[in-house]
Amino acid sequence: MNGPVLQARGLCYRPETGVSLVEEVGIDLAAGERLAIIGPNGAGKTTLLRMLCGMLRPSRGTVSLEGQRLDRLSMAERARRIAVVGQSDQPDPRLSVLDYVGLGRIPHASLHGQADERDIVVDALGQTGLLPLQARAMGSLSGGERQRAQLARAIAQRPTVLFLDEPTNHLDPRARGELLEFVARLGIAVVTVLHDLPLVAPFATHVAVMDKARLRALGSPVETLTPALVREVFSIDVLRFPHPEERDRELTVFDVPIRLSR
Numbered sequence: 001m002n003g004p005v006l007q008a009r010g011l012c013y014r015p016e017t018g019v020s021l022v023e024e025v026g027i028d029l030a031a032g033e034r035l036a037i038i039g040p041n042g043a044g045k046t047t048l049l050r051m052l053c054g055m056l057r058p059s060r061g062t063v064s065l066e067g068q069r070l071d072r073l074s075m076a077e078r079a080r081r082i083a084v085v086g087q088s089d090q091p092d093p094r095l096s097v098l099d100y101v102g103l104g105r106i107p108h109a110s111l112h113g114q115a116d117e118r119d120i121v122v123d124a125l126g127q128t129g130l131l132p133l134q135a136r137a138m139g140s141l142s143g144g145e146r147q148r149a150q151l152a153r154a155i156a157q158r159p160t161v162l163f164l165d166e167p168t169n170h171l172d173p174r175a176r177g178e179l180l181e182f183v184a185r186l187g188i189a190v191v192t193v194l195h196d197l198p199l200v201a202p203f204a205t206h207v208a209v210m211d212k213a214r215l216r217a218l219g220s221p222v223e224t225l226t227p228a229l230v231r232e233v234f235s236i237d238v239l240r241f242p243h244p245e246e247r248d249r250e251l252t253v254f255d256v257p258i259r260l261s262r
């Protein structure tokens with residue numbers, strides 16, 4: 001399809017009591033595009049993500065999935081087309097990794113044969129490197145392994161749009177890059193909250209910069225991660241240098257000052 005797979009118009013969220021947490025956000029995402037939502041703590045990133053994936057009803061505005069209003073789709077239809085890996089997901093610690101990843105197939109259960117279902121689950125385990133751990137209990141996994149299992153469950157869902165909230169939490173630096181590379185290779189539309197600024201440009205095709213409940217900028221990484229905007233929103237400097245060994249690469253340094261008095 002040519003139009004956006006995910007479209008948001010005039011999204012606002014204001015709890016019954018209190019100030020607005022998200023104001024007037026509009027977003028278009030086409031198939032295969034990857035949107036990183038960045039911004040300081042408390043800027044409204046997770047609130048925006050939760051509205052985009054249908055977990056939170058906007059106070060105003062609409063979200064559409066492949067041209068259909070999200071709030072008019074049945075729960076089953078949403079579950080077939082949207083997968084979410086949230087920050088506070090608490091997988092049942094007694095489930096085996098295999099059974100947990102298999103939960104991703106529940107929305108599709110009546111549509112395929114048992115053998116196909118099992119192949120899809122095994123494929124998701126294989127893609128995330130979890131085949132050797134498939135018999136382990138979820139409660140016995142390390143933070144990084146659990147993160148991968150959650151991603152495997154989401155992949156097994158075969159969604160149109162994948163939503164991730166800080167997916168690189170709990171992962172070491174190398175694993176962070178590998179996870180995002182893997183997600184990018186899926187080729188589907190992805191929306192992720194990301195705190196790892198150095199990984200934003202290599203991963204995302206689009207960046208939404210949230211600050212104080214508002215969309216401060218929306219565009220490509222080059223358009224949005226400018227030194228002026230990064231300084232204004234995050235209060236840190238961003239510096240770019242030619243890579244000393246690879247001629248076509250630039251190194252970007254986010255200069256986070258830790259000044260200890262002696």
Ligand SMILES: Nc1ncnc2c1ncn2[C@@H]1O[C@H](COP(=O)(O)OP(=O)(O)OP(=O)(O)O)[C@@H](O)[C@H]1O
Nearest residue numbers: 015018021039040041042043044045046047048193
């Ligand atoms: N239901 C709610 N009622 C009142 N305030 C809320 C509610 N949900 C979130 N907040 C507040 O709204 C602000 C934005 O929260 P949100 O989780 O969207 O921020 P965030 O940008 O994802 O932050 P972080 O980077 O710290 O995870 C925070 O100050 C949070 O405490």
